[in-house]
Amino acid sequence: MKERGLDAYLITNNDAHNSGYATGYWKAREWFSGFTGSNGTVIVTHTEVGLWTDGRYFIQAEHELAGSGITLFKMDTPGTPKYNEYLASKLPQGGKLGFDGRTMSMKDYNELNESLSVKEITCTYTEDLVSLIWDDRPSLPAAPAFEHAPRFAGLSAAKKLAAVRGEMVKHDATAYLVVALDDIAWLTNIRGDDIPFAPVVNAYVLITIDTAHIFIDRSKIAAYAANLEAQGFTFHDYNVITDFLRNFSACGKLLYNPEKTNMLLVESLPNDLATKSDLPVDIIMKLKAVKSEVELSNTRNAYYKESIVLTRIIKWLNETADISALTEADVAKEITRLRLQQPDFLQDAFPTIAAYGQNAAQAHYSPGPVGANLKPDGFFLIDTGGNYLDGTTDTTRTIAVGPLRADMKRNFTLVLKGYLAVERTIFPMGTKGIQLDTLARTALWEYGQDFRHGTGHGIGYCLCVHEGPQGLSPKSHVELEPGMLLSVEPAYYQAGAYGIRTENIVEVYEHSETEYGKFYGFRPLMYCPIDTSAIDTNLLNKTEIDQFNNYHAKTLSLLSPRLTEEERIWLSEATRPIGI
């Protein structure tokens, strides 16, 4: 930094596609700081090193940074500056900030520039200083990829390309740069293994009205490449994208998603091409969020399989005589083992959160290779999901593995009330996530409780477990549409004590049409018992009790044909009606 006249250097865990889950090569911030959470930014100045992360990771970051000399900045906490504000205040007038331009989205870059412009601070982003000091840095991923077969994919790449071009025309665009790996996987029907927990492959796509360029290591998909060429795609090497963009001679308007596109790519575009980054919603993100009939029917089947897996896990825990002999990681491994017995299973969709007792108070806890031992006391939380060729799953159950106090049952029931309130709501076309998020919270609010994350997120189809644009949170302003999938996962966390979360994925379906237009509802995809021993039925009204018992009755009837007699008997007990 001194040699280059830099006043500060910024390090993230982003890859060139802003994928969220970084591979070894891209874990620069983790290597530098030791902090392993999914959200974190490091700023190095000549006198201080700071790490910014959000409320999900405060406890974990304090633990992992202990003794490192790195200062933890708790995001969204009163009095804590954002890292942009920190840079603007600490750097001198006309100062210089450095970072690896591949690892910063155009959106973040624009916000950063706005903060820094007041003091005329400039950015240098073409040199990656971390590579100079990280001797054993892993190489970029090079896993093989494959075609997502037509019976799973539904629409061909050519049909999806036509749909995208239809949207481009609506937006007056002559070109569209696609950088998000799951968008590319959806468009091309390619699946791969270049980043953990999502079956995607490193690639870029540039679409014009009559051409489609894919930048990818062609050898990864040798068997499918000719098919894609026949459908209109032209192949280029992954690494030539920057040069290709510099020489791109199309005129008109190019669309890109500033949240996913790294600033190096945008800076490479020719000046005479108007770029347009303020799409209300990215074209492919929007198209892939509304699942097709083929995708929906396959997804229901994937959840059917996952329901069997989770039901078996709960039964196993229920019947384990000495629960103290189990570690959290044992449970995570057993889930993966049971998934492998199901057809068309690819990989876990994220590291299973198997969290006993106070560990569950950390919303994104992971047990790692061993984890804590369970005890026959209180709650054990499992948040887990799998990528199947026919769908991506995500489910949370909180299980009583021992005695519960009255307040634990009360809080479990308040969370359940929140889940039930969202699941049963019928809402008119045009309703946004922010309008329904409240329903998951009012029962908790009444007792002065809340949870510091959204109620739900979208989910991919044999893709990422978090997928936009829709969501259920105070920040979600996207209108919900039939065919969208959402998690519903209200929670209760008591730091140092225990955590409760109950989560099902639901699909939005068209419920009815009246003089007020179309009304939509949510239909659960997951059918797996919810621990009745943790419920205080006095806190449920008749509507809630009926709804809950119906869910359990459907669970029993749906799963029974695929269960053994012994499993059926157990499930029949686990789903016995409450409040009667």
Added chain:
Amino acid sequence: MKERGLDAYLITNNDAHNSGYATGYWKAREWFSGFTGSNGTVIVTHTEVGLWTDGRYFIQAEHELAGSGITLFKMDTPGTPKYNEYLASKLPQGGKLGFDGRTMSMKDYNELNESLSVKEITCTYTEDLVSLIWDDRPSLPAAPAFEHAPRFAGLSAAKKLAAVRGEMVKHDATAYLVVALDDIAWLTNIRGDDIPFAPVVNAYVLITIDTAHIFIDRSKIAAYAANLEAQGFTFHDYNVITDFLRNFSACGKLLYNPEKTNMLLVESLPNDLATKSDLPVDIIMKLKAVKSEVELSNTRNAYYKESIVLTRIIKWLNETADISALTEADVAKEITRLRLQQPDFLQDAFPTIAAYGQNAAQAHYSPGPVGANLKPDGFFLIDTGGNYLDGTTDTTRTIAVGPLRADMKRNFTLVLKGYLAVERTIFPMGTKGIQLDTLARTALWEYGQDFRHGTGHGIGYCLCVHEGPQGLSPKSHVELEPGMLLSVEPAYYQAGAYGIRTENIVEVYEHSETEYGKFYGFRPLMYCPIDTSAIDTNLLNKTEIDQFNNYHAKTLSLLSPRLTEEERIWLSEATRPIGI
């Protein structure tokens, strides 16, 4: 228009302060078109005259425009252009649009200009063509005004001025132009009678860090003027504001509210003064929304008086042997008569909506001088409010004046469920109106019903019945704070048949504080019986029944001391617990 080379002329009912309720002089659009609704814009071209209004007025506008040759454009209806879009499509390249610049807010002007810029259409706004053809146009209002006495106002004008300057400093502002009449009334503690239904006086205020200029007919407030001068205000004539602004020599940044400030004023400001219109929330609008302790305690008293008035009206209707002898206007008049018996009553806060049967399906129906006759059948809706020196009230009750069908009771109960859900919710600091609006609707949504207006609005203190910035609607993004007042008024409308609305004003209060921060709740200000004969108790759960019975028990205990023995007996019956 032809003489002046105008391709179109735009006519609104706005006054120079965008007050909402126009006086005679300002009713240009009403005089021109015959349409009397509160929201409407007329566009005259050489071949067509169009009127744009919103969903509240579609039925009324069709009726009032019948035979006029004026085309009704239903705002926010699929396929209907906004009037800006209409102008941009109908006018020629480089065309000319005229309007009276006093009657267009800066915000509307900015939006208009953006639409028209595509075809380089220019605006001419210094000549008012309506005056040239409206021979008997009324003169501008000149009603006397008075000081809002300290025991009602609470804070002095000097203290309010200091609070405003504190906010100006926070926003780096050297000047602040105040145009909204209720903002000026709040700041100066002046009340007047220059527009209908709101006790305000025509004036402008310009505040700097060390001066405060008020532009007003000083003779209107002779007795109070010296007092205001002693508190730091300098007086100017109302009409010199434009000249004063042209010669205003302060440097720095001037704040103004673009929704309230007419574009002629903004265009008069000197070029070297930076203007800032994008305040998240107008300073005085925000300050006056959070009522002081004096204002809150007075307001509770005003609602106490109003509760007596409305309870007497309901008893009177209940005991009237031949309800067919009454017209809607008779009821409205009787309400005003009973208010006049209460101390410190000034005027009705808006024209009482006394709406029998299908008239109530029009959300903003007004019976006019006579109205329809009541019949001993179905529902009768009363939405009414008064301006007292100690507060402004607004309440709606829907009363069964004859037999109800089961579906009518069901819909009444769904609306009641919506009211109760909002009233009982406890919510964390930072919650916005959009997040709570949903609670008023879920019961209706379940039956495919809804209402096409917000759940609630803010309300003034001896000022306007609609006051921002807070609200309860899908468009309300303002965080609710203790001391804010809100209406809660879910509704059901069946065109051509009947309408149901139940409304109380509630205050936001601090309920508790936990590890999740402060939690707030709503406390009703109005205590007046809700018709138990219209309720289907099978649709209410125990929480709702207890909440409803508690509200009625409190109504009885609160009002009894001020009622006659006979009234007490009636009220005791009207508030008898349900569902037992």
